[in-house]
Amino acid sequence: MSVLEVDALSINFGGVQALREVTLRAGEWEIVGIIGPNGAGKTTLFNCVTGFYSPTSGRVRHRGRDITAMPVHARAALGIGRTFQNVGLVKNATVLENLLTAQHLRIGYDPVTGMVGGPATFVEERGLTDRAHQLLELSGLAGHAHARVADLPYGLLKRIEIATVLATDPDLLLLDEPGSGLGPEEAHSLGDTLLGLRKEFGLTIVMIDHHVPLVTRISDYVYCLNFGEVLAEGRPDVVRRHPEVVRAYLGEEEAAS
Numbered sequence: 005m006s007v008l009e010v011d012a013l014s015i016n017f018g019g020v021q022a023l024r025e026v027t028l029r030a031g032e033w034e035i036v037g038i039i040g041p042n043g044a045g046k047t048t049l050f051n052c053v054t055g056f057y058s059p060t061s062g063r064v065r066h067r068g069r070d071i072t073a074m075p076v077h078a079r080a081a082l083g084i085g086r087t088f089q090n091v092g093l094v095k096n097a098t099v100l101e102n103l104l105t106a107q108h109l110r111i112g113y114d115p116v117t118g119m120v121g122g123p124a125t126f127v128e129e130r131g132l133t134d135r136a137h138q139l140l141e142l143s144g145l146a147g148h149a150h151a152r153v154a155d156l157p158y159g160l161l162k163r164i165e166i167a168t169v170l171a172t173d174p175d176l177l178l179l180d181e182p183g184s185g186l187g188p189e190e191a192h193s194l195g196d197t198l199l200g201l202r203k204e205f206g207l208t209i210v211m212i213d214h215h216v217p218l219v220t221r222i223s224d225y226v227y228c229l230n231f232g233e234v235l236a237e238g239r240p241d242v243v244r245r246h247p248e249v250v251r252a253y254l255g256e257e258e259a260a261s
């Protein structure tokens with residue numbers, strides 16, 4: 005069974021058809037890349053999957069369950085985690101505080117007793133802190149736990165955001181341009197981190213990015229959107245060299261790189 009299934013999804017904004025009959029699958033442990041020109045509908049697709057937008061037609065399923073009409077918070081509770089194009093962190097707090105806040109929001113925190121979780125699942129605060137440190141380590145952020153987010157370079161913020169979403173324990177991670185603003189080495193290293201996180205947590209990752217070498221290297225399967233439609237899909241190297249993808253998006257040079 006697929007972790008995420010999007011079936012014939014369409015959405016209109018006034019006269020603009022942002023998505024037209026888009027069908028996409030992401031299986032257990034898979035990394036699925038989404039590429040395509042600006043305005044192709046990539047972020048709109050994430051907004052439909054996470055419940056920020058209601059599609060005009062089509063269905064969204066998580067592990068076989070139809071979630072098309074489910075509110076945003078309920079989808080998050082099911083295990084759909086997401087990062088945004090613009091980093092959404094509490095800049096004045098430390099990296100660790102950002103992660104702990106996300107954990108508390110996920111499982112409930114009683115400020116009087118200092119306990120988290122429901123009565124049957126009380127977990128010591130210590131356990132959460134240990135887990136947060138483990139996530140920081142696996143996200144390539146060891147040593148930055150007590151740094152204020154505002155004092156850290158942009159290249160690390162994307163990683164902190166990913167670690168913060170992982171603190172909510174998702175099984176499906178939607179990443180909106182994690183490689184944007186990163187140089188080739190930083191993007192390569194982020195790719196290694198994502199492969200490691202997938203292996204450690206058995207995650208399914210769907211990743212939008214314009215950083216084609218990153219997408220091609222770590223994705224199992226790639227979709228290219230253009231004007232709200234799936235222009236091409238398949239193995240990364242096949243999609244990268246697809247004549248329509250080269251024409252509409254990549255150009256000869258990038259396709260060959």
Ligand SMILES: Nc1ncnc2c1ncn2[C@@H]1O[C@H](COP(=O)(O)OP(=O)(O)OP(=O)(O)O)[C@@H](O)[C@H]1O
Binds near residue numbers: 020022044048049
């Ligand atoms: N809330 C909205 N209201 C009106 N139009 C919208 C809305 N959200 C998206 N659109 C339109 O839908 C189309 C797809 O936008 P979207 O942001 O999904 O593209 P994208 O592929 O993510 O682009 P980029 O790579 O630049 O982030 C665009 O024409 C955009 O203007």
